[in-house]
Amino acid sequence: MEKILTLQVTIFLLVAAGFAVKRLGMIGPQGQKNMNDLVIYVILPCNILHAFMSSPVEGRLGYYLEVLLISIGIQVFCVLYGRIAFREEPEGRNKCLRYGTICSNAGFLGNPIAEGIYGAEGLVLASIYLIPQRIMMWTSGLAVFSGTTDRKATIKKVLTHPCIVMSELGLLMMLTGWKLPSGLTGAVDALGNCNTAMSMMVVGMILADIDLKDFWDMTVVKFTFHRLIVIPGVVYVICRFLPLDRNAFGICVLLAAMPAGATTSILAEKYGVDSPFATKMVIFSTLLSLPTICMWSMLL
Numbered sequence: 001m002e003k004i005l006t007l008q009v010t011i012f013l014l015v016a017a018g019f020a021v022k023r024l025g026m027i028g029p030q031g032q033k034n035m036n037d038l039v040i041y042v043i044l045p046c047n048i049l050h051a052f053m054s055s056p057v058e059g060r061l062g063y064y065l066e067v068l069l070i071s072i073g074i075q076v077f078c079v080l081y082g083r084i085a086f087r088e089e090p091e092g093r094n095k096c097l098r099y100g101t102i103c104s105n106a107g108f109l110g111n112p113i114a115e116g117i118y119g120a121e122g123l124v125l126a127s128i129y130l131i132p133q134r135i136m137m138w139t140s141g142l143a144v145f146s147g148t149t150d151r152k153a154t155i156k157k158v159l160t161h162p163c164i165v166m167s168e169l170g171l172l173m174m175l176t177g178w179k180l181p182s183g184l185t186g187a188v189d190a191l192g193n194c195n196t197a198m199s200m201m202v203v204g205m206i207l208a209d210i211d212l213k214d215f216w217d218m219t220v221v222k223f224t225f226h227r228l229i230v231i232p233g234v235v236y237v238i239c240r241f242l243p244l245d246r247n248a249f250g251i252c253v254l255l256a257a258m259p260a261g262a263t264t265s266i267l268a269e270k271y272g273v274d275s276p277f278a279t280k281m282v283i284f285s286t287l288l289s290l291p292t293i294c295m296w297s298m299l300l
Contacts, residue, residue, distance in 0.1 A: 007116040018204025045162040047192035051123035052170025092274035100260035112196035125251040145271040228292040232257035259285035
């Protein structure tokens with residue numbers, strides 16, 4: 001309990017630092033975008049590789065496969081759940097809500113939390129859990145907005161995404177025992193260790209964009225309840241009946257309890273589908289996720 005509370009305080013202070021930096025004008029929209037890209041394409045991949053290099057493989061492959069299969073099941077459930085739960089909403093909002101149900105912020109927000117609670121092994125499990133979600137992001141998720149998917153482009157995006165590449169490299173290193181040269185290992189470790197601080201500061205910058213005057217929206221509240229409470233609640237109940245390792249159980253529930261992914265508003269803007277509403281979804285669910293993640297962490 002003390003470890004979880006300490007982690008939550010640390011995360012809160014890092015988010016507050018990002019909030020203050022943005023509100024004080026020390027960083028602008030372009031700087032925020034650059035930091036976001038730096039985390040996604042450099043720091044997070046190094047963090048994932050570092051976790052694989054730090055985790056034992058003996059007797060673990062079946063354990064990792066369990067997490068992968070559960071993640072696939074969760075993704076299928078989220079696709080169906082989004083269609084049913086928001087079927088009465090207008091078309092524009094329906095697309096945003098369905099995408100936000102499929103694609104959470106489990107990579108950006110979930111990885112540092114998984115690492116903070118479960119250590120390097122938690123980050124490895126989180127990286128494996130996220131493989132199906134990243135595939136769904138560029139297939140079913142993209143199809144929600146565009147109506148179609150370019151299969152060749154989808155395959156290329158999935159196979160060349162830095163997080164997927166580093167997960168594949170990490171698994172190869174675990175299986176073969178191959179190690180990076182010591183100097184390169186040090187650089188990977190140093191960059192990977194920046195992940196929690198950088199990720200949480202970017203979340204704080206997102207929260208700094210809140211305009212409380214026109215922010216309240218009951219549909220967004222409904223979505224946030226489904227995304228942060230109902231979906232992880234279903235995962236929790238089902239996983240309780242499965243013969244899962246405690247860490248695998250915790251990772252599956254925690255990452256199912258993440259807010260809407262930032263790509264919700266990015267794709268809504270690209271395809272002209274009510275981007276202000278999508279932005280509210282991302283910001284509101286991210287803000288409310290801080291106490292709900294603490295709740296799920298203590299429960300687990």
